[in-house]
Amino acid sequence: MKLFPKQKRNLLAFGAAIAMAGGAAADGTFRYATVGEPPSLDQHVVTSDLATTIAHHMFEGLYTFDSSNSPRPLLASGDSMSEDGKSITISLREGVLFHNGDEMTSTDVVASLRRWGEHGSRGGLLFANVDSVSASGDHEVTIQLSAPFGPWKNLLAFINGGPAIHPASVMEGSGKEPIAPQDYIGTGPYMFSEWVANRHVELVRFDGYVSPEGTPDGYAGQRSAEFDSLRFIPVPDVGTRVAGLKAGDYDYAESIPGDLYAELDADESVRTILNGSPIFGLVFMNSRHGPLMENFALRRAIQAALDKTAALHVAIGPEGLWRANGSFLPEGNVWYSENGTGQFSLGDPDSSRAIAEEAGYDGDPIKFMVSTNYPFHYDSAVVYTKQLAQAGFNIDLQVYDWATLIQKRAQPDQWDLFFTHHGFVPDPILISVMNDNYPGWWTTKEKADLKSRFTMSSDPAERQAIWSEIQGLIYEQVPTMKTGDVYTYNIASPALKGLGEATLIWPHFWNVSK
C-alpha cells in the first residue's frame, strides 16, 4: 500500500509545481480513456472487447487479421493441411521472445492451445473437432481434427476469447480461473507493467520484441512500439471522456455517443475515428421457456412489429453512424447476405397483430429485459416497447443493471426477451446465436443440420452459401433479432501520428506515435 510518495518535497516545491502545471504529461506515455475497468486480460477466457483492446498489445496468437479480415500468420510462419483436411501442421517463427526473455517454442504453443481448448471461452468451438494437439518439432505444431473444420484459421486468429500464446510455465496448472496479472507474459510489442486497480493498466515497450515482416495491413505485418508506455485509464462517464480528451488529459477516448459526432468532427482539437467494423444489437428470444418457446409464428409477429430504423435514429443519432442492415455481417464483407432481410424492419403493427392472433397470442405479458449500462440498449428497447404496444403486445419492460441481467438471462423462467449487443466477428461461427448454450438456447434440428454442414466444409464459397441459409433460418425461426449495424467511433488527439482512418475491430497503437 503506497499512500505517499517516495520523494519528499516541501510545500514550496509544491507551489512551484502547481505554477508550472498544465499538460505536463510525459511524451512517451500514451493515455487511453476506457469505458471502464477491464476484467482480467486473460484472452483465453475473457471476451470483453475492452480487455482485448488492451491485451492484444501484449499477447499474440498464431494468426491475426489483415484489413480485409482475412487471417494472416503472426506467430506462425506458415501452415499446411493434409489431403483429408484433418491434419494441420503449423510452423512457428523462430527467435520470438516472451516478455520474460525465453524463446517461444512449440511446447508453449501446445500448452496454450490445450488450455484454451479446455477452458477458453471460444476454445470449445474448435476443440469439439480436435483429437490432439502436439509438437511435431521445436518450431512446429500439429493439430489433428476429428473431421474437416472450415473455420479453424479464423478461430485461431480471433484473439478475443481466443488462443493467445503464453509460456508453458504459465499455462501449467491454470484452469478456468483467469491467470493473474503477474503471469501476463506474452510476445507482443508492449509488455505488462502494472495494473493499479481503479487507476490504470500500464503496458511498457518490450525492447526484445521480434516483429513479423511485411507492410502493416490491419493487424498483420510489421509492428513497432513507439511509445514508452501505454496507459489505459478507466473513465466510465462518457461526458468526462469527451471533456478529458478536449482538455488534453487523454490522447484517445473510446465509445463516444453518436449525437456528439457532428460537433466533435468539426472540432479542430479532436479527431474522430470510426470503427471500421460495426457492432450490432441483438434481441434474444427464449427458446426454452415461456410463450415464445417454439412458437415461431408469434416470434415473427414480434419481428414484424418493429421499425428498427426509428430505434436506431433515437439510440444512435446521426445517420452516418448506423445502418438499418439486416445481414449479420456488413455489406462488402464476404459473409454478406440478403437472405431473409426482407423481414428485418417491417414496422407493420397491423400484420403483426394478425400474425400474433393466428399464433394464439392472448395478451400474456412478455418479459423484456434490458440494461441501462448501455444507453443504446435501453433507448432501443424503449422504442421497441412502444412499437410492440401499438401492435397489441403486452410488454413488461424490466430494467436491470448489466450484472443482474446476465444472471437472470441464465434462468430460463425469468425472461422472454433480452437485449444485448455483439461485436464484429470475422467468421459467423463466432456469433453467439450459433452457440447452443448461449442464453436463448436455440437448438432446433434445422439449425443443427445447417451448423454441422457449415463447420465441416472448408470451401469458402460453399460456407458462404450455407451461412446465407442459416441467416434465412434465423429470420424464420427468430431465435434473435438483429437491430442494425452501429458504427461506434472513438476520438483522438490530432497530435497522434500513424492512426488509420478507421479501426479494424479493436484500436491498436503499435506503429502509432505522437
Place this chain on the structure above:
Amino acid sequence: MPLLDVSELEISVHSTGGDIAVVKGVSFQVNKSGTIGIVGESGCGKSLTSLAIMGLLDGSQARTTGGTVRFEGTELLGLTMRERRKIMGNQMSMIFQEPMTSLNPVYRVGDQIAEALRQHRSLTRKAARERAIELLRMVRIPRPDERIDCFPHQLSGGQRQRVMVAIAIACEPKLLIADEPTTALDVTVQKEILGLLRDLQEQTGMAVVLISHDLGVVAETCDFVAIMYRGKIVETGRAEDVFSSVAHPYTRGLLNSIPPVDRDVEVLNEIPGRVPSIEQNVPGCSFHSRCTIAAGICREIDPEFSTVSGKHEVRCHFALGSNNRAE
C-alpha cells in the same frame, strides 16, 4: 459634582410597530462612594437602564434615544465606542445576575480575571496572575492560588459570583453596577456577597448602583433608592426617607409583599393585577390599572414628580401620607 448623573434617560426597543420607549425620563445621581438601589419588578426597565449606563446595550434591540449620562462630568452617550471601552471595566464595571452563565466556561477563572487587568493595565502575564490571586483573596475565595486554575464549572454559584466581583473590581473602578447580584443565590450566600460588596466599597471607596427587585436587600445596603415601574421612576429619595414614609401605592405594594421576618402570616399581600404589556399604550398614570386608590384623574393625566420631603419625590396624584389623599 456627582460621580454619575443620569438625566431624562430614554431607551427604546425596536419592534415591528416602530420604536417603543421602554425607559422614559429616568434621572438620578450617584455621589462618590455613594450607593443607590434601583428597585422594580422584572421588565420595569431597571436592567436596561444599567446596561445603558455601562454602554452594553445591543444596538440592534435597544438603544438610548434621549437624555444624558454624565460620568465624572463626561457625557458618555456622545463618546465613541472606542472611548467608552476605555472606561468600561476600568473606571466603571458591572456584575450580573447569573453567576452560573456569566463566566466563560472554556477559560480558567484566573485567565478571565487577568484578561480584564491586562486590557486596562500594562501588566506582564506573571504580574497579572499575582494580582488575580490577590483579587481572589480580596473576594474571600479560600486557597486562591489553587482556585485560580479552576474552570468555572468546578466552582459553586457563590464562588463564581465572587469571581465576577473580582473581575469587576480588578481595575479599581469608581463605579460598580451590580445587576441583581444575589438573585440566583441561596439566602446565606446572598448575605455573604452583599457583605462582601459592602466591605469592598468601604475599602476602595467606589460607588455602587445596585439593581434589585428586592426592597429588603436595597433597604439594607443603599443610602439612596429609586423605585421603577414600567420604565419610569415613580418614587425616589434617601433610603430612610422612602422606607419611613412610603408615598407611592406601588412602593407600598412592594413593601407589603415582603414576608415579615418576625411573625407568621396566613396570606401575603400581593399587588393585584398584572403589569400591562410594554407595547400597550396606557394613558394617565401607568400604575392606575393595579392601584387600589386610583381615581378618574389617574386614567387621564400622568402625574409629575412632587416633593414629599427633602429629596424624597414621588409621581402620584394621591401620594400616600400627603394631604391630598383621596378617601
Place this chain on the structure above:
Amino acid sequence: MTLLGSIGSAVFGRWLATTGLIWLALVAISAVAAPLIAPFDPLEINPIERLSEPAPPYLFGTDHFGRDTFSRAVYGARMASIIGCGSVLVALFAGGLCGMLSAYFPQLGHVLMRVVDVLMAFPALLLALVLMTLLERSVINTVIVIGIVYAATTARILYGMTLKLKGEVFVDAAICTGAGHSSVLLRHIFPNLISPLLVQASFVFAFSQLQAAALDFLGLGLPPEVPSWGNMLAEERIYITRAPWLLIFPGALIILTVFSLNLVGDAIRDAIDPRFRGDIAGV
C-alpha cells in the same frame, strides 16, 4: 400566537422566504395538475423532433427521444413531491417513533439506538447504493431507501429532544397525576415535538431531492423511464454542449426547489420554540 400563525409571520416577514414559498406552491400545483399543465405526454417519443432547441411548442426544447422537456419537467415536479413527501413520511414516522420511544423507554432505547448507530455509521449514499442495487429501481424503493437514511438522523434528533422534554416539570407532573405512558407520550410530549418535526421535515424534503438526484445520476435511483429531474439530468448529461437546455432546465429546477425548501425551513426554525435552537442542525 398559534403555531401556524407564527410560522406564517416568520415566512412572510422575509421576502426571500416568501418567494421560496411561492415557488414551492408552484411546484405543488404542477405536481397535482401535471396532466392539465403539460402540453405533451412526457413519455411520447418523437424521433423527428429530437434535440430541438427551446422554442414553441417546446418551451424547454426536446431530449434525444424527442420528448418535450417542459412536459417532463412538469411531471418531474410530481416525482419531486412524491419522493419528498414519501421520504419525509418514512423518515419522520420511523425515525420519530424510534427516537421518541427510545428516549421514553430506556431499555428499548438501548437496543434501538444501537441499530441507529449502525445505520449512522454508513455514509448515507453508500447505504442507499447497496439497498438500491438489492431492491431494484422503483419509486417506492427509492422513497424507502432515502427515508431510512434520514430516519436514522431523525431518530437521533428526536431522541435528544424527548430526553430533554422528559426531564421537564410538566411531564413529571403528568406522570404524578397518574397519566399512562401513551397519554404522556401523545398528549404531553408529542405536541411539543410538532414544530421541530416540521423543521426536520422541510430539511429531509430538501435533502431527499439532492439524494434522489444523486442516485439517479449513478443509475441507481428511479426507473429510467420515470420523468424525474434527476433522471433528466442523468440521461441527458452528455448533451452539455450539444443541447445545453437539457441540463440547464432540470438543474435549475432542482436548485430552485431545494433552495426554497431551505429558505422556508430556516424561517420556520427561527419561528419555533427556542428551546430546541441548535438541536436541529438541518442534517
Place this chain on the structure above:
Amino acid sequence: MLTLLPTLAAASFLVFLFIHLIPGDPAAILLGDAATPEAAAALSKELGLDEPLLKQYALWLGNVAQGDLGTSIFFQQPVLSVIGDGAETSILLAVMTMFWIIAFGVPVGVISAIRRGSWIDQISSGGAMLFASVPTFWLGLYLIHIFSVGLGWFPSSGFPSISDDGGLANLRYLLLPSLTLAAPNAALIIRLVRASMLDVSREDYVRTARAKGLHPARVAVRHVFRNALIAVAAAFGFTFAALVSEAVVTETVFSLPGIGRLVVQSILRRDYPVIQGVVLVVVVLYMAVNLLVDLAYASLDPRVSLN
C-alpha cells in the same frame, strides 16, 4: 473503542447479507457476454461462490480477524492493496476538501455572524444556502466544462498518484473535485458557524467580556468563536459522513480512482470482497473520525470529560 466492535460486526454482517442477496454473479461478468452460463457457473464454483452464505461469511470474518481482507474477484489482487490505492486519492481529496471548507466556511461564517444583517451577511448566508442546494454532480459537470474544457486551467479528470511523475503537482487534478465537494459542505459549515456564533453571542459571558471593555474583535474571537467552535467540531463528524457520500458522486464525475468510485463499480460488477472491504474500511474510518471529534470536543470544552 471496544463498545464499537459489536456495531462494526453488525454492520459488516448486514453488508455481507445485502450484497450477496443482490442478483448477479461476478464470474459471469468476468467472462463477458460471449461466455455461456455453464462456463460462468464453473468459474463461480472455482471461486468458492457456491458455498453457503454463512460459511462464506465465517471464512471472510476469520480472515479479516487476521488482517486479510481477501482477494478481489475482478482484479485478482489483494483487496487491501486495491483499497489502499483508492485510499490515497480519497484521503487527499478529503484533506483538500476539508481545507477549503475550513478556509472558506469558517471565516465567512464568522464574518456574517459579526456583521449580522449587513449586506455581507445577506450575500454569504444566501449564497451558502444556494450552494447547499446544488446537486454536486451538476456543479462538477459545469466546472469541468468551464475550467477544463473552456479555459484549460485545470485538468478535467483522473488523478495520477503523487508518487507518479509530477509528484505533488499532481494535486492540481484534485482542485476542481475538491472545490465541487467543498461547495455544499462549506455552505453547511458557514450556516453552522454563523448560527452557533449568534447563539453564543447571546450568552451572558459574552456580555461579561464586553463589560471588561475588550475590543469587539477580541470578544468575537476569544469568547464567541472559541465557544461556537464546540458546536462546529461536533458537526464535523456529520460533515465527514456527508463527504464520503458525496465523494462517490464526485469521484464518478471526475473519474477519480478513489474508493467512492471503486465501491460503485464494485457493486456493479459484484466484486463482493472489495465491497465488503470498502464498507469495513469506511465504517472504521467513520468511527475513528467520531472518536477524533469526541477528543476534539473534550479538548475544546473543559466541561466534557472523557471516560
